[in-house]
Amino acid sequence: MTTEKSKLEILIIPIVITIIGIISTCLITNMQIKNAETLSKAQIESTEKTIKSDQQIKIIEIFSEKITSKDLNEREIAVRILGALDTELAEKMMTAIVQSSNSDTLIRNIAKDIKDEIQRGYSYVVVGSFSSLDKARVHVKILLDKEMTYPIKIFNNGKNIFAVCINGQLSNKDAITIKKTLKEKFKIEDIYIKTSKIWEEINYE
Numbered sequence: 001m002t003t004e005k006s007k008l009e010i011l012i013i014p015i016v017i018t019i020i021g022i023i024s025t026c027l028i029t030n031m032q033i034k035n036a037e038t039l040s041k042a043q044i045e046s047t048e049k050t051i052k053s054d055q056q057i058k059i060i061e062i063f064s065e066k067i068t069s070k071d072l073n074e075r076e077i078a079v080r081i082l083g084a085l086d087t088e089l090a091e092k093m094m095t096a097i098v099q100s101s102n103s104d105t106l107i108r109n110i111a112k113d114i115k116d117e118i119q120r121g122y123s124y125v126v127v128g129s130f131s132s133l134d135k136a137r138v139h140v141k142i143l144l145d146k147e148m149t150y151p152i153k154i155f156n157n158g159k160n161i162f163a164v165c166i167n168g169q170l171s172n173k174d175a176i177t178i179k180k181t182l183k184e185k186f187k188i189e190d191i192y193i194k195t196s197k198i199w200e201e202i203n204y205e
Contacts, residue, residue: 038067059089061091063082065091072106072107076110079094087123087195090115091115091119092113094112097111098112121171122195122196123172124155124165125179126164126165130163131162132165133162135203136204137204140204150178152166153167153201155200162202169199185200
């Protein structure tokens with residue numbers, strides 16, 4: 001029963017966090033539309049940072065509850081959930097777990113594996129996700145019109161969702177750097193980092 005509950009939690013908790021992210025994004029979008037004339041860019045960016053911070057706090061709350069459990073399965077769930085949700089936050093937290101002398105050997109090993117995967121190069125800088133390849137191609141053209149200096153690639157996530165990515169597969173550190181550059185230099189706001197081993201590059205030309 002405990003094992004079934006643990007498996008169910010692994011599936012449900014990421015969905016809950018995803019819903020929180022979707023709702024937060026919708027709130028930002030609606031606010032931008034309604035207050036486009038009066039709300040400055042600085043205010044919008046400040047709101048986005050606040051909402052992202054709130055999301056990370058929620059993730060940490062769930063993580064903290066699980067990682068302090070006496071049940072080893074619960075602690076394993078905590079580490080795996082964190083690794084699946086937010087790569088920037090996950091790398092920092094995994095480092096802390098690996099370096100902690102109080103962590104179980106199994107938990108430290110799992111944390112180290114996830115940290116290594118993040119650093120090795122399974123991260124993608126996503127600037128758009130589409131249900132069809134044609135729509136993804138259109139978005140690529142829009143980016144090229146911005147005189148984008150980075151290579152633009154399209155990846156299939158394995159579920160026929162086509163992600164337009166900048167510079168292909170990257171380490172998390174490089175992905176964070178490129179994300180920051182895209183926001184500052186090219187004014188691209190709809191951008192996030194995704195980590196995956198199964199994405200397949202599509203030749204869209």
